[in-house]
Amino acid sequence: MTKVHFIAVGGSVMHQLAIALKNKGYQVTGSDDEIFEPALSNLRQADILPASTGWNADSITPDLDAVILGMHAREDNPELIKARELHLKIYSFPEYIYQESKNKTRVAIGGSHGKTTTTAMVMHALQLNHQAFDYLVGARLEGFAQSVNITDAPVIVCEADEYPASAIEKRPKFHFLHPQIAVLTGIAWDHINVFPTYDIYKEQFAIFIRQMEAGQVLIYNNTDEELVNLVTATGGHLKLIPYGLPAHTIRNGVTSVSFGDASANLEVFGDHNLLNLHAAKLVCNELGVSDAEFLAAIATFKGAAKRLELVAKDDHCVIYRDFAHAPSKVKATMEATKHQFPDRKLIAVLELHTYSSLNADFLEQYHGALDTADTAVVFYSKHALEIKRMPDLAPELIAQRFGRNDLHVFHNREKLEAFLAAQSYQDANLLLMSSGTYDGLDFSKLKALLPSNH
Structure with missing residues (x-):
């Protein structure tokens, strides 16, 4: 029987490969220093959740056919060091x-x-x-x-x-x-x-x-x-x-x-x-x-998750959530929405959440990216900047980089929610673009914005 061990098995795609190989009949083990949902439940259900968290060099034995190394594992990982000492076959996920x-x-x-x-x-x-x-x-x-x-x-x-x-x-x-x-x-x-x-x-x-x-x-x-x-x-x-x-x-x-x-x-x-x-x-x-x-x-394809995902709609308004965050994707998603509903106003909200988008030097790549929107909003979380240890961004700098003097910039979720609640959605669509969560915005409550609810 083929025996495979995953170092950093909790990754979003890594744990899926582990389950797939178990389903194929392989003997699969894994380790990680932290495992979150949904990987935790998925691995438990497949009976390959590690008994304890952390790295254990004893998990690496000479009879392993392959050791698969996740992105989350570092060079000094004790399991990786042992696998190298035993001259085992070590692969990255794509290899x-x-x-x-x-x-x-x-x-x-x-x-x-x-x-x-x-x-x-x-x-x-x-x-x-x-x-x-x-x-x-x-x-x-x-x-x-x-x-x-x-x-x-x-x-x-x-x-x-x-x-x-x-x-x-x-x-x-x-x-x-x-x-x-x-x-x-x-x-x-x-x-x-x-x-x-x-x-x-x-x-x-x-x-x-x-x-x-x-x-x-x-x-x-x-x-x-x-x-x-x-x-x-x-x-x-x-x-x-x-x-x-x-x-x-x-x-x-x-x-x-x-x-x-x-x-x-x-x-x-x-x-x-x-x-x-x-x-x-x-x-x-x-x-x-x-x-x-x-x-x-x-004809029956509904799209991949978080790609122009329908949040709510009525006869006068559609609210979409989209994973777009890079400049080219933001442009494409907005143009698509405007093109599909040419007679409707477009209110677009972009969250700056990734390392690149929060980088003042990279921000100039967004010049003109929100031009298609009738009302354009940028949101960023001070918390995201702190986690990434990045300097604060001035709203004036953001407006300048996007090339829009009328850009609304928020870094407080409650203020963003108040702004959205104050807009008219009669013959207008709302598009929210981010790979993040707008500091915990409750998307299920956005349905209340629809004109049919007023």
Whole structure:
């Protein structure tokens, strides 16, 4: 029996891989110095929750076939030191995914934005067309028990992340997947803490393309000029399939998309989602799904969690919550909402929550990002700055960096709530964008803002 040990098993994707391998029949153990929900309950249910928290070198035995190292583990971890002493095989998460999928068709979906949604669309379409496949995706999706699945299926569909693989393997995760079919959705630098300059960031994608073997498939967004230049310069050895916006119409807030004679009404909207959908269709075509079969499936796709997630709606107002926080994503989400409801006012609230977005030097990347909104609001929490040990931000500086004199800036949640309660939502939509929680905003109470409740 294959024996695997996870160092830092409590990670959001790590614990999902641990469960997937246990389901496959492997003997799985793990350790961590802290495990939070939902990993805690998930691991307990799968009977692989460590008996105690903390690191224990005795857990590392010579009979282990693999040790999988999470991002949270450091170089001086006693279990890692012991594994090295015993010359065991040590893998980062993506390296191990590759080991498990050497004999499969590997699909890797990379790019600065749209990875999760594009991956989710491919998974949704393959599932409804009864194709067997494994997967790795960065969010919980409706219809899938977990976010990682490893079986004996002939195909694996992976969301391919450009962040470093582990504490001892600083190269980006997507460099280890070696796909036969790849998607690149676009390049927009938004990780100043990981990639100090745009050129370093861009080079990671160049390496990804160069590493692919001759004749393999690269599906790329040809509406992204930077990406087109990169693919032209480095992808000559590949089968290149460009994609752009598919033919579509919008009627009464519903988008219909068509390929050839086949068409479908969608539950998602926005140019960014139409681009994601086109990429997903091309992947599915490569895996034997026809345009008509793809469209029949995608008509029931509701979106990935926290991507333009519906909070509340009536006939005059829709309230959305979106995970967007990087400048390019903020722009795309707002333009989509405005485009879908051109006759409605747009009230947009962006929380600065990530290391990059709270960095005064990086803030200039947001210049013009909120221009689409009729009323634009930026919120940041003093608490988030303290945790990240970053200097305070002046509201005037934020307004200047965004290039809007009429920007409303709040760092107190109660004041933000009072401001939102004072707005008129008759023929207006509210869009809240953040990877955080607005210092504990109760989203369920936002329904009270709808005009039908007044």
